[in-house]
Amino acid sequence: MRNRKAIASGIAIASFFAMAMFSCTHSADQVSRTVSFKSDIQPILEANCAINGSCHLGANNGNDQISFDSSVAYSTIIAKHLTAAGNPAASILYSQVSSGIMPKSPYSPLSADKVLLIHDWIEQGANNN
Numbered sequence: 001m002r003n004r005k006a007i008a009s010g011i012a013i014a015s016f017f018a019m020a021m022f023s024c025t026h027s028a029d030q031v032s033r034t035v036s037f038k039s040d041i042q043p044i045l046e047a048n049c050a051i052n053g054s055c056h057l058g059a060n061n062g063n064d065q066i067s068f069d070s071s072v073a074y075s076t077i078i079a080k081h082l083t084a085a086g087n088p089a090a091s092i093l094y095s096q097v098s099s100g101i102m103p104k105s106p107y108s109p110l111s112a113d114k115v116l117l118i119h120d121w122i123e124q125g126a127n128n129n
Contacts, residue, residue, distance in 0.1 A: 034129070048110060050070075056068040086125055087122070088118075088119045088122040098119070
């Protein structure tokens, strides 16, 4: 009888650890890696949002004066309250790119890895690093 309880207990513990390992959505590298605005986020904004003539480039771009020009991108994000530091779900920037609303057609939505970088950057405090 004690043997059966020990085996059942061992199976339960092993099952718990297996479920914990497979339910994690981020790898250990993603969780521990600090996302940099300058190295990770700014290049995404420049390549996909600061598109000359039609989107978020320059102060008078017609898109709520949201400019992702490299010299003002971070200050624009802060001044226009596009992020809620530590809370991606409450951040305009994240909700726009994760839903595919931005970038607008004819431009392609951001890839899942780019959206995840923006999510993680905001979750880490949306720092100017």
